[in-house]
Amino acid sequence: MDKITDFINNQYKALQVSTTVAVAEDLFLDVAYTHFPILEQDVFLGTISKEDTDLFSSSDIINDHKYNLARFFVRNDMNWFDVLEEFSKNHTNLLPVLDDKNNYLGYYELEDVLHFFNQTTFVKEDGSTLVIEKETADFTFSQICQIVESNDAKLLGVFISNNLGTKTEITLKISQNNFNEIIQTFRRYNYTILSENQEDAYLADLKDRSDYLNKYLNI
Numbered sequence: 001m002d003k004i005t006d007f008i009n010n011q012y013k014a015l016q017v018s019t020t021v022a023v024a025e026d027l028f029l030d031v032a033y034t035h036f037p038i039l040e041q042d043v044f045l046g047t048i049s050k051e052d053t054d055l056f057s058s059s060d061i062i063n064d065h066k067y068n069l070a071r072f073f074v075r076n077d078m079n080w081f082d083v084l085e086e087f088s089k090n091h092t093n094l095l096p097v098l099d100d101k102n103n104y105l106g107y108y109e110l111e112d113v114l115h116f117f118n119q120t121t122f123v124k125e126d127g128s129t130l131v132i133e134k135e136t137a138d139f140t141f142s143q144i145c146q147i148v149e150s151n152d153a154k155l156l157g158v159f160i161s162n163n164l165g166t167k168t169e170i171t172l173k174i175s176q177n178n179f180n181e182i183i184q185t186f187r188r189y190n191y192t193i194l195s196e197n198q199e200d201a202y203l204a205d206l207k208d209r210s211d212y213l214n215k216y217l218n219i
Contacts, residue, residue, distance in 0.1 A: 004080045007112040008097050008105055014039045015048070017063040021056045024048050037096040037107060038062055038069055044096060044104040046071040073098050076105055079159065080116055083108060125156045127173045131195040132186055136168045139191070144170065147185050153177040169194065 014037040015024060027036060028050040035047035046069030048062060056065055073096040074083050086095055093110035132144075141158065148155045154175040162169035174182060183193055 004083060004108075004113065004116050005076055005097075007108055007116060008076070009109055009112070010106040012036070014044075014096075014104060015062060016040065017045060017061070017066055019062055020058065021053055021060045021062060021065070022058040024062065025053050025058060028053060033094045034092045035070060035090075035094050037094075037104065038066070039104060040066075042104065044073065044098060044102065045069055047092075047094070047096060072096075074108065075100065080113065081159070083113055087113065125173070125175075127156050127175050128179050129195070130172045130174055130179075130183065130186075130193070131169060132172065133164075133167055133169045133192040133194055134190065136163070136166055139168060139170070143189065144172065147189060148172070148174055148182055151178040151182045151185060153179070153182055 012027065012031065015027070017038055017040045024036065027033075033050065035049045038045050038048050040063075045066055048065075048069055052065065052068055070090070072086065072090045072092070074086050076097050076099050078086075083095065087093070087108075087110050095108045095110075097105045097107055099105055144158060145155055154177070156173040156175060158170060158172045160168055160170055186193060
């Protein structure tokens with residue numbers, strides 16, 4: 001499976017603050033983006049939205065409106081779920097990508113990330129979803145894997161889905177084998193079972209988020 005960073009795109013170069021609003025307007029006519037990155041030399045300043053360009057004068061330069069730029073972005077080390085969440089949170093179909101030194105690397109397109117999302121084991125593979133919780137200091141991923149595999153099942157995916165300070169919530173996707181036995185084993189190891197349904201609230205949220213974001217593909 002591809003890494004999400006394989007989808008960093010540079011087909012269209014970021015606009016400079018010295019360019020005119022008319023250039024941005026032309027770009028939005030050519031491609032169905034809701035936003036587009038703006039740089040000052042090599043420094044990322046934010047994104048200009050298609051809606052804003054409709055309000056600005058075409059003869060203005062983008063620098064005249066740099067305080068109206070939306071300053072959302074993602075890091076190149078963020079996982080696919082966090083990236084998907086940022087698309088939803090910012091109502092966009094394009095996300096600028098920066099490294100840990102704030103260098104602009106390119107951008108993600110929503111369509112590409114949804115394709116990546118649909119290839120993950122959380123969506124593609126058959127299995128049951130389990131959400132568990134335990135004191136942060138007391139759980140390890142190796143223990144979680146051991147519990148699943150000791151019950152002759154396969155762990156299809158696992159990550160931290162919420163951190164509540166002293167407690168951590170972990171979402172698992174597990175092959176169907178011995179699901180009830182796995183739940184009972186987690187309880188014996190003092191894990192709290194938050195959800196044990198195949199279509200649990202977490203997966204429902206992912207599906208709702210994907211359906212919601214898909215509308216931007218037809219803008």
